[in-house]
Amino acid sequence: MTIQTRRRGGGRAGNTRRSTAKAIEQMPWSPPVNVDRPTEPLSDEGVAAIHDTAMRILEEIGIEFLNGEARDYLREAGCTVEGENVRMDRDWVMAMVGKAPDTVTITPRNPDHAITIGGRNMAFVNVSSPPNVMDLDRGRRVGDFESFKDLLKFTQYFNCIHVAGGYPVEPVDIHASIRHLDCLYEKLTLTDKVCHAYSLGPERVEDVLEMARIAAGLTHEEFDAAPRLYTNINSSSPLKHDWPMLDGAMRFVKRGQPVIVTPFTLAGAMAPVTMAGAVAQSVAEALAAIALFQHIRPGVGCVMGSFTSNVDMKSGAPAFGTPEYVRATQMTGQMARFYGLPLRASNACASNAPDGQAMWESSNSLWAAVNSGVNLVYHAAGWLEGGLIASYEKFVMDCELLQQIQRYMDPAITATDAGSLAFDAIREVGPTGHFFGTQHTQDRYQTAFYAPFLSDWRNYEAWQEAGSTWTADRANATWKAILAEFEPPAIDPAIRDELKDFVARRKAEGGAPTDF
């Protein structure tokens, strides 16, 4: 193509989006509906082969359930329990899994922020659980309560974040016995989105359930009548479910609250070096727990998690957003649809900085979520270093990607009605004109295209004049502007006081034991 046609309109290139008082102009709350047909690398025979392998793992090898109550339930259901090992018949597993609903709707204290997990619905969860936090000004440091609150503010602020997952960073400056109380108080007052509780011992789980009930202003009966929050448990791969995870999940299940079961199957380390084997093991581990939960409470919401990636075989370091990760997610998507279960995956990356590598790894992970039919995208904003760092700048950068995926799922882009086909506008403009001035354009230009809040589309000269800022530098300015203008969502002062009182009382009682 000739250079001339690509020259930008110099005079109009000024970036006007900072002229508003708001930190950014963002898309409204609109969890995307995935309109794409998934990418399916497995043939029907491939799906059957992985299913058969998963069933053989459950029938012939078994899963360790390090929880007596869970084993009692499984024994009662007819499984073969030997020590901590439980083997289960495939017919029983499939019968139990068949009781799980294909979608589950969770309603937080602000019912406008209810989300549905399953079907073609997608929802994005903030970064969860890193021990460290990082920003460009202060570098990497151990997570603390201040950064925990900052990241919760981003979680609430961005409309493209639909769920307040685990702690966006671990606030290590708060003693573990009372951490969950302070954290949940902030989570339930700084945000009004669906939230998560860690399965880290009975006291914590019960405290969090109670605080979520108080925050929503519900009676115990009302609370238990529908999903209000959820927990996520990870198997201890290979082939093991730990005590606190099972204990917490069973408490949730008995209250009708949903559970996500996410094996962490790094191929070559905790799972076979081959992706079909790693996926089969992941499926077996997930189904074993889901079968248990359906036995305890038929119909309770259960989500299959996928966290199958590979290690760097030179260093042993985990890798994310790799070609193998993308394919494993697609394969697990096929298996989840085979079982009729919603699917969780992640926006994972291994980079140590919010740089080019971080964004290609995250783009790989996010497009994998799109083309695998993933319903819940964990760590959708803010992850670095394989989950060991929560990054302020990466949070902002990821939200730019998430908005793009939301827009990508808007069927308006690919509409082929007469107005969209634009034959009359093409005839009107003819071979010498320009489309900007046409009525067809004027009627549509304000909503025709996605408007990014972080991308800089100015030409080089304008960009240079404005300081030649790279993406992470712009993200740094954005999060500061967000924190400066952040206002917490509305809450009834009486409810806030009730939450405060609960926290004070439980602290006075000593919080949760910390000896496990």
Next chain:
Amino acid sequence: MTIQTRRRGGGRAGNTRRSTAKAIEQMPWSPPVNVDRPTEPLSDEGVAAIHDTAMRILEEIGIEFLNGEARDYLREAGCTVEGENVRMDRDWVMAMVGKAPDTVTITPRNPDHAITIGGRNMAFVNVSSPPNVMDLDRGRRVGDFESFKDLLKFTQYFNCIHVAGGYPVEPVDIHASIRHLDCLYEKLTLTDKVCHAYSLGPERVEDVLEMARIAAGLTHEEFDAAPRLYTNINSSSPLKHDWPMLDGAMRFVKRGQPVIVTPFTLAGAMAPVTMAGAVAQSVAEALAAIALFQHIRPGVGCVMGSFTSNVDMKSGAPAFGTPEYVRATQMTGQMARFYGLPLRASNACASNAPDGQAMWESSNSLWAAVNSGVNLVYHAAGWLEGGLIASYEKFVMDCELLQQIQRYMDPAITATDAGSLAFDAIREVGPTGHFFGTQHTQDRYQTAFYAPFLSDWRNYEAWQEAGSTWTADRANATWKAILAEFEPPAIDPAIRDELKDFVARRKAEGGAPTDF
């Protein structure tokens, strides 16, 4: 998940890939075969509606052909020619397009680097035609012959670059009358991959065809017997084909050499603000030229190009890798398959620096190429600022992405044979072991996973100790190492002398006129 399970194996985290003498360890030459089913946002009715609109554009509005010879051919074929406007009947257009092959194989001077365009084949082309060049050391500057040669060396060096497209940067320090001679001499000696000729006037086109013939050591008859190189023409949207583009393309077609026709339809500027309209216009412009070429030489290779994106409606700046760009590429993919034509698209981005934005825009563009069934990915490595900058570092970073796509297309990842399902390894390891030591892993670990040359997967401490380099900094070191070790591909000294003599003779004759 618990933090412990994600801790990296510290002792083995050292990065050993620099210990080899080679700048990088890269994948072998292996143009990918796209095994995925394309993403198809249009229904059959949507495809039919865009087709009908494209046909109505050709029948009722017409395309301007600013070339008398082309109009003579079209008049002879029964089209309605009025001035420069040509209207063509849809039955004739479809009959002509039906003569185009669905794949075309181009064989350069090194037959091992032949590529097939069409079907499920993908090939990646270097950055083409920016006026400026940039690297982290020297910043942005006007393109020159030295940077032109450097970028050609990258083009040859990286096995994931399959085609030496247009000039990777415009060497403005060489007078336009002889630039094509010096450039093609370097292109044909520094690389041995399929190359491209600009359609910029008869003398240049004839010179380049002759130089490609000499380089391949072929007689005129042998050269004309099969595709040896190609040209790409851009319509001057809306609805216009310029003289030199048509002249060059017709010269290629008459010699049996393939032509890519790529309208540059920026929605809201040179095309309707709606993507269906922009795609319909693009299709009409492309088919008008392809019909002409099939009339002149039935069966000659013709490729449909897609370059439909949107402008920033606030500034008028072109945007790339946007949600609209991704959908437009998918829609054009559906249309190309409807017409049985191979498809070209691009790895496009708008960023001014090799930063996070550059990589998410490029990732969007590359995944769009994958899920649209694109056969030839132009500007696959090195593009910045909407094509106004060729970037050394971005070239290296993009090649990392391209290798990942090559690996992603390896069916071995998703194989479900008994060895891949790994049931015996899972039984052997059981609930307490680790897979690294198993025979199943040892038999496979060297090739099980993609090994990046640019990603840094070390943990934070090791990364920090090594200098906390961001991706672009590592790419900077990589291109220097590549230039230091680069060796041009073998060429018969007699052929090189013949090329030199040709260049000297044509320079003595004054090169090409520069008054157009």
